[in-house]
Amino acid sequence: MSEHRILAINPGSTSTKFAVYFNEKCVLNKTLRHSVDELSAYADIIEQFGYRKGMIIDALVEEGIDIDKIKFIIGRGGLTYPLESGVYLVDQFMLEHARAGIYGKHASNLGPVIADYIASQIPGAHAFIADPVVTDELEEIARITGHPMFRKRSIFHALNQKATARVHARKTGAHYEDLRLIVVHLGGGVSVGAHVDGRVIDVNNALDGDGPFSPERSGSLPVGQLIELCFSGKYSKEEIYRMVVGEGGYVAYLGTNNALEVHKRALAGEKQAQFIEEALAYQVAKTTGEMAAVLNGQVDGILLTGGMAHNQALVDLIKKRVGFIAPIFVYPGEDELEALAMNALMVARGELSAKKYTPRMEE
Known part of the structure; x- marks a missing residue:
């Protein structure tokens, strides 16, 4: 060969x-x-x-x-x-x-x-x-935003989400195309996808303003406040975009995009680091609940993957809130x-x- x-x-x-x-x-x-x-x-x-x-x-x-x-x-x-x-x-x-x-x-x-x-x-x-x-691979109904001038975009960790889902299927003796899964990628960005029939039919836009915040992204923001900021005259378009992508999340609250550093600061007793880390888990859990609704509550498993899935404390915080939905499996890191x-x-x-x-x- x-x-x-x-x-x-x-x-x-x-x-x-x-x-x-x-x-x-x-x-x-x-x-x-x-x-x-x-x-x-x-x-x-x-x-x-x-x-x-x-x-x-x-x-x-x-x-x-x-x-x-x-x-x-x-x-x-x-x-x-x-x-x-x-x-x-x-x-x-x-x-x-x-x-x-x-x-x-x-x-x-x-x-x-x-x-x-x-x-x-x-x-x-x-x-x-x-x-x-x-x-x-979004369902058409998932593209509806609330105004016809805006349509939801599919931007997420497709490579790792699908690779993790296939690894899970092999380990459990199933076929990926037969499973109903929620896959949560916890990395520099956070994406939570609903997988059914081998397709990701709904997922948050993990890049620029949808779903949970992450080490360097803001996730969803209050729209009214964002509009006011945009027209305040204090910031350029580029500066506001960086608030959303690159300088949001941990960077904005804690001054670093290093999730390991944040966790070490939390373990050392820093209250703000503890609180923001818990808030990230809270938002991830909320979005996981949304995807459970997309799958009509019929979920074979919740898969946690990405670099931050190495953080057992963060994983435990997420499990505490979504464990009632389906069995949780952790595949730390990524297979990309x-x-x-x-x-x-x-x-x-x-x-x-x-x-x-x-x-x-x-x-």
Whole structure:
């Protein structure tokens, strides 16, 4: 059997994670952390391209990886136009949309850009994305917002939510397509999705103003107060957007996007850290309850995943409020790099065909 060498890249809001696979075997897995101060040097997320790309290449060289032998580079899909689930070949159309941030500003926009750059430096290499954050399987009724000028957008941790759901299905001897699940991703952003028949029929927009707050995002805000702030003349459009994405949540209340630091401060007795950590759990539980209603109360399991699922105290706070709904299963961290690599491997082996980026424009 041929050995396929794969580089999987996952740029997140507070980290850049990457891994090298030789077929199914992971030979390198690294997480590069980025502080608020480091990222504040860049006015726009896409400007972080050189910084993050350089760190990945330097780390690969330092680890002794022969970069020229890597022929499949797959990045986390960014905020392009809505797409169906699957693997996509990176092309210029996708790159233009990712760089422009036509659907929003997020570190995942760097996924196809970095993958394409590295692939361009290696003869015979190709760049892909898989299950991008704009994966859209919403029921039509879930798109209704309350005013016809606004429609709900599907922006969430699709790659990890689906990978976690499939891992859970295998561990329980079931098929993902037969389960009714609520999957909660607890990371730099927080998304809570209702999964049924292998589709995510409803989920909060985890990026810019919907659902629970997170380490650096505000989540839902009081609309009237937000309107007043927008027209107060005190802040620019960019400044207000940063309040919602990048400088909301833990950053706004506690001055850091590091959830581990917040938990350590809470354990040390800092009352504000304790209170805000509990408030995050409270909001996550509320949104989980909403998704239980979406599934008509017929829920086979609630899956907690993402980096903050390592925090047992936070997990216990969530369990206390939603344990009555369904059994709770914890899958800390994320399987996104492995999920990316296995998607690329299926393409390499001809088991899966990469799709062409043909976006479905918003109505």
